Amino acid sequence: MPSPVEDRPGLLIRDSFRYSDTVLIVPPPLVECLQCFDGLQTQLDLRAALVRITGDLQVGAIEEQLIEVLTRSGFLEDENFQALKEQRHRAFAEAEVRTPSHAGSGYPENPEDLRAQMTEWMDGAVAAPSADRLVGIAAPHVSPAGGYECYRAAFRLLAPEDKDRAFVILGTSHYGAAEKFGLTRKAYATPWGESRTDTALVDELIREAPGAVATEDYCHAVEHSIEFQVVFLQSIFGPDIRILPILCGSYAHSIYRGGKPEANENVARFLGALGEIAARESDRLLWVLGIDMAHMGRRYGDEFAALANEREMLAVDARDRQRMERVAAGDAAGFWELVQENHDDLKWCGSSPVYTFLKVVPGARGTVERYEQWNIDPQSVVSFAGMSFR
Numbered sequence: 001m002p003s004p005v006e007d008r009p010g011l012l013i014r015d016s017f018r019y020s021d022t023v024l025i026v027p028p029p030l031v032e033c034l035q036c037f038d039g040l041q042t043q044l045d046l047r048a049a050l051v052r053i054t055g056d057l058q059v060g061a062i063e064e065q066l067i068e069v070l071t072r073s074g075f076l077e078d079e080n081f082q083a084l085k086e087q088r089h090r091a092f093a094e095a096e097v098r099t100p101s102h103a104g105s106g107y108p109e110n111p112e113d114l115r116a117q118m119t120e121w122m123d124g125a126v127a128a129p130s131a132d133r134l135v136g137i138a139a140p141h142v143s144p145a146g147g148y149e150c151y152r153a154a155f156r157l158l159a160p161e162d163k164d165r166a167f168v169i170l171g172t173s174h175y176g177a178a179e180k181f182g183l184t185r186k187a188y189a190t191p192w193g194e195s196r197t198d199t200a201l202v203d204e205l206i207r208e209a210p211g212a213v214a215t216e217d218y219c220h221a222v223e224h225s226i227e228f229q230v231v232f233l234q235s236i237f238g239p240d241i242r243i244l245p246i247l248c249g250s251y252a253h254s255i256y257r258g259g260k261p262e263a264n265e266n267v268a269r270f271l272g273a274l275g276e277i278a279a280r281e282s283d284r285l286l287w288v289l290g291i292d293m294a295h296m297g298r299r300y301g302d303e304f305a306a307l308a309n310e311r312e313m314l315a316v317d318a319r320d321r322q323r324m325e326r327v328a329a330g331d332a333a334g335f336w337e338l339v340q341e342n343h344d345d346l347k348w349c350g351s352s353p354v355y356t357f358l359k360v361v362p363g364a365r366g367t368v369e370r371y372e373q374w375n376i377d378p379q380s381v382v383s384f385a386g387m388s389f390r
Helices: 028-036 043-054 060-073 079-094 111-121 144-155 160-164 199-208 227-237 252-257 265-284 312-328 332-343 351-360
Strands: 011-013 024-026 136-139 166-172 181-183 187-190 193-197 213-215 242-248 285-290 295-297 366-377 380-389
Touching (some): 011 028, 024 028, 024 060, 028 043, 043 060, 111 144, 111 227, 136 144, 144 227, 144 366, 144 380, 166 227, 166 351, 181 199, 187 227, 193 227, 199 242, 199 265, 227 242, 227 285, 242 351, 252 332, 265 285, 265 351, 285 351, 295 312, 312 332, 312 380, 332 351
Parallel strands (some): 136 285, 166 242, 166 285, 181 213
Antiparallel strands (some): 011 024, 181 242, 187 193, 295 380, 366 380
16 A cells, blocks of 8 residues: 555555564655566566666665565565465464454454443444344444444344344455355454354354365454454443354455356355255344445545545445345345446445345345445545344
């Protein structure tokens, strides 16, 4: 991403998988040189690029420094990177608990400070009475500081008697493989304590759809889309709850090549297995979708600067609402047709959890409780909503 440090312009590079803890800012003149590290070009190509950029034949020191920094940081596919990766994966696999990854950044790390912050975010949250039992909710996974009103609109609907249900949390997998579902048997911890994972249901999904499952998926270690939902659930019920955390990889092949996601045999088996659990367990489950919607503006590769609820974002609002109408109607096919338009140029970060839910709980009908657009930076916007399903 562009460097946010005013006196240090350039390209900021960090590792979303957290294999490396290093953050680099590459100065503008050297950004072009990163193209040389593609596995095809040689060190001679890098040297030629540096000579052209600097106008100086004596570039050996810059060349060696750039290579050394990228290597030491774990940003090149080499032995150092592989060692960092294996170390992180092994540590997660051996851990008994999925420790909080975003405490101290996405929300306060101190339990008392977190309680005060959650009280502020959930202020005035009063559930409206309904004759129909709640089947599930959809909440954002954007930073709660930016999306707390939509989080509140969804989580305020949970009632005390819901505590005894198992919360099936369908989160967007930002880093996982397409057409794969990331599972873990580990309890999910927050500063307040550990919420146990229903390992029997995890094992059932692994048994029935092994080809679709990434078991003890390392993506859980760094992903925020489920962690934020667990924090909000614990703020209401405490840590003593039962969850089934499922990271949903994108259905990218379907978006770009056409057809339905379940045309993939492994996806079809997983949806079938999860659908059987949904039908069998019925009211003993409550579904929580951790999803964002459109991602527009410079940060996301668009040629325009996006401003929430202005200019181009007015059309995005209308298209978001078209999709939400299909979701609310339980129309999985109609929703997916809208996602496939222009290869999902809205860049919805949540279409796979939504489609998964619509396929496995076909009787659910939804209500949009609140919709928002938020400038995540001055030129980029994320949209999201709080929804209920009954």
